[in-house]
Amino acid sequence: IAEDGHDAWLRYARLHEATAKQFQSLPKLVVTLGDSPPIGSAQTELKRGLARMLGREIRASKQTPTQDFILLGVRDQIEEMFANLHVPELAPDGFWLDWTEVGGHKALVIAGGSDRGPLYGTFALLGKIARGENLETLDEVQNPAAPLRWINQWDNLDGTIERGYAGPSIFFENGSVRADLTRAREYARLLASVGLNGCVVNNVNADPRILDDAFIPQLARIADAFRPYGVKLGVSVNLSMPKTVGGLDTFDPLDPRVQAWWAHKFDALYRAIPDFGGVVVKADSEGQLGPSAYGRTPVDAANVIARALRPHHGVVFYRAFVYNHHLDWKDPKADRARAAYDIFHPLDGRFDDNVIVQIKNGPIDFQVREPASPLFGGVKQTSKAIELQITQEYLGQQRHTVYLAPMWKQTLDFDMHVDGHDTPVKSLLRGVVGVANVGMDANWLANHLAMANLYSFGRLAWDSNLSAEAIVDEWMRLTFGNDPEVVQKVREIQMESWPAYEHYTGPLGLQTLTNITGPHYGPAxxxxxxxxxxxxxxxxxxxxxxDRSVSTGTGFVGQYSAEAQKQFETAAATPDELLLFFHxxxxxxxxxxxxxxxxxxxxxxxxxxxxxxxxxxxxxxxxxxxxxxxxxxxxxxxxxxxxxxxxxxxxxxxxxxxxxxxxxxxxxxxxx
Ligand code: GCU
CATH class of the missing domain: 3.90.1330.10 (Alpha-glucuronidase, C-terminal domain)
Structure with missing residues (x-):
């Protein structure tokens, strides 16, 4: 990995003498169990981080140690090698950091539930050191809030990025995968450092050539770049592919030839990329073809792909961003906000279990403020992912600093009151997906302060209970150092930035009053x-x-549970910041x-x-x-x-x- 400024929050700046001193007793040996790529990366990262922050060289070994050591490994392997060492139960990607004694030597254990766990634990440990935290009492188990923590990139094969504001694609160029994938590998490192485990590399408005036979070996090269960091590759597919590029005269999901086409396609893909993660589908939305062409439903569309992926353990993220963009504005009952729920609620219980319905945080489209999408409470027997947008499409396109974690928290914490129980959105999720759209720009998002958004997305996907303030504090220290004045002032700017942007663009629930049909930038x-x-x-x-009320408006409010409806049905009850969204x-x-x-x-x-x-x-x-x-x-x-x-x-x-x-x-x- 080049040390040329792409490190973002993984800079590992040299610590001040006084801070460095407290880490003197860290072992100088790291013992690594197994030879899986992420554990290898954990070891490399540990050596690099300690060398840079503390000027300390550590030795790596696979042997039984004869001195104090740091131990990296998966739970089962650790217990097999050290019979007296009991590692707590861990979720697949979870990790355990603890001091213990093994054969008379002190050991700092970084154990994982899977081979990604030790890598996540290593990054967590290095972060603590960078922030000068005390490690003596270290003993923690961390398990992720949701098993699927993915990034979506809206990159086109020609190298442009839809709604990307930081230069060309790190994956594609002139219709092919880039020859040099250094940045893809560095990106995977950044993603892993905040616990993200999947990345879809091409635009949701998918180029149907993405799974052409000639393209699959190129995708395999991206998967190779991701693998050392435990990031699974995913792609966006277009439902019409069996017809547009597949040689069939139909893409009807219920046609057996179409089913066979998908099965055959994924068999080939998995031969090239055995750990391929899965696909994202945008269908019947903004001009993309979909199941409606044959009178079929999103269930038919999602399941035909899901069944082709099932033997390989792949998943389908089926986007709920389906709406009619030719609505009749003269109709007072017409309401785009209703679309996702109206379409998906009746389908609950019919999706295969490797289908995840991917729902944007709000019912419209990444506006400066929206209520939580009622669909989170509206499909109870369906796996759900929240889709958040890291790239600042409607939020100033990285030319404005807008720290998004406080906004995301509002949705994650919103109580859907499903069946009368406390059910914040964050408790209902199998997946957390962020549209990042980083580019070749040296700092990924073309704005130093905007990198707090990529960082905090990962941290919230891992632990949705963290506060926006605590996260920005962590990010600050890793990015600009521990000077209390710097930390406090940048935290202040970040924490005030979303309300400020909301206030000078669209307050009171007006949403971002920008150019809807153009670039989504500036007032219009x-x-x-x-x-x-x-x-x-x-x-x-x-x-x-x-007016979205049930009594006099479009009825959108009626899509929420009775308890949540009470907050929005009347203007008097509605919080000021959402008043004009609802009334x-x-x-x-x-x-x-x-x-x-x-x-x-x-x-x-x-x-x-x-x-x-x-x-x-x-x-x-x-x-x-x-x-x-x-x-x-x-x-x-x-x-x-x-x-x-x-x-x-x-x-x-x-x-x-x-x-x-x-x-x-x-x-x-x-x-x-
Ligand atoms: C927005 C965005 C589009 C994008 C779409 C989506 O409408 O402007 O560029 O394709 O969202 O999420 O599918």
Whole structure:
């Protein structure tokens, strides 16, 4: 692995003397059991991390040790080799870190439930050292919250990336897999360091050539790059492939020839890549062909692929992002937010058990604020994954700093009250999927502060109970060091960044008021309205917001459990930040805080823009504490953001003034 700046939070910066001292008693020998690739990587990582942070060289061995040692291995192998050592029960990817005594020697055990566990444990240990934490009392078992923790990349085979803002693909170039996959391997290392275990490499709007016979050996090279880090390869497939590239005259999922085609295809794929993870399917959505072409359902489509994957233990992530983008905006009952539940709820219980329905966090599309998708509570007997977006499509495309963990936590913690029980979304998941869209840019996302999002996605997939604040603290220390002032100030910027962005774009549940049909960047509120895309906010002269209530609106609220419905059915009960997502109210409607809706919109825009400006001031106080390259890069980004926040502020406020005809009480709006 090159040491050329692609390390992100795995920099292993040299620790100060005083901090390094407390790690003097760490053993100088590492004993590794077995020869699986991830355990080999764990050993390499350990040697590298300790050398860089502590200047300490450690020796590796496979023999029974005659001195203190660090032990890396899978639970069963450890217990076989050291009869007196009892490793606690571990989930497949879980790990155990503990000090123990073996044959008169001190041993620091890094045990895993599978061969990925010791690698995850090693990264956890190195993180603790980087943060200068005390290791003497170390004794912890960690098991992941969900077994499937995957990244989706929306990379096209020509090397472009859909909704990617950090350069070209690290996987593809000119229609083929890149000759040099160094970055793919480095990416797998980053993903493993936060416990991620799968990565789909091509766009959900899938190029049907992805499984061509000539392409499979190329995919095998990506799998080879991932394997040392325990990251399984996945691909997006298109349901029409049996017909578009497969030589059949149909892709009807119930046609036996189509079933045979998929089975044959995956048999070939698994011959080349025996540990292939599975596929993602986007069908009947935004122009992608799907089962509706033959009057079939998502169950038929998902199961035909699932059955072909089953003998090889592969899984199908079937996306619930299915909706009609030619909706009739004149119909007051039409509502895109209803689509996923309306389509998938009736199918519950009919998906094979290697199908996971992949559900975006909210019912629309990665907006700055949405309620949790009701589908999380709406399919009880179906495996579910949450799909979160790390790439900041509607959230400033990495030109704005927006730390997303607080937003993701809101969805993960939202109680669906399934059958009247406490059932936060995070308790209902078999998978957690993040759309990352990193590129060839040296720091992966083209914005240093945005890397907190990739880091925190992995950490939340592993442990959904962690707080957004604790995660950003960890990330800070690994990325910029342990100086308390730096930690505190960057934490402040990160924690305030989502509310600030929400306030100068679309507060009160208006969603991101950006260009819907174009690049999804910059203010363009008018583009939401009067078209088939269904991201309407219904800003009329008399009032604003979508009425989604059961009693007078689209009925979307009725898709939640009775308990959750109570929070949204009336405007009075709905929290201010989601008011206009659920209700159409006059501009003079009074919020819980006492302000009118229109005045709150004006004020929020001024406050948000002022906050973005404050981020620049805060960052500038750190000039001497951050290396010049990163200091300047972040300064440029935050300064741009502060200016663009003013563009947003004035565009939205002016538009609201024109639409409502009600002046700003402070008379700021409309005078430019
Ligand atoms: C959004 C995004 C598309 C993407 C789609 C999806 O609509 O703009 O580029 O294809 O989501 O998630 O499938």
């Amino acid at each position: 509120p008018e583009s939401q309205e009067r078209n088939g895309w269904g991201q309407w906010i219904r800003a009329e002269h008399d009032g604003v917001g979508m 159409h109210v006059p501009y003079t409607y009074k919020l819980h805080g006492g302000k009118t809706v229109i005045q709150a919109i004006y004020d929020f825009h001024y406050e948000g823009a002022a906050q973005a400006n404050e981020f620049v001031n805060t960052w500038e106080t750190l000039e001497r504490k951050i290396d010049p390259d990163r200091y300047q890069a972040v300064l440029a980004q935050l300064s741009y953001q502060a200016d663009h926040a003013i563009v947003w502020r004035d565009a939205i406020n002016d538009w609201c003034l024109r639409t409502s005809g009600i002046s700003d009480a402070q008379d700021r709006v409309g005078h430019h």
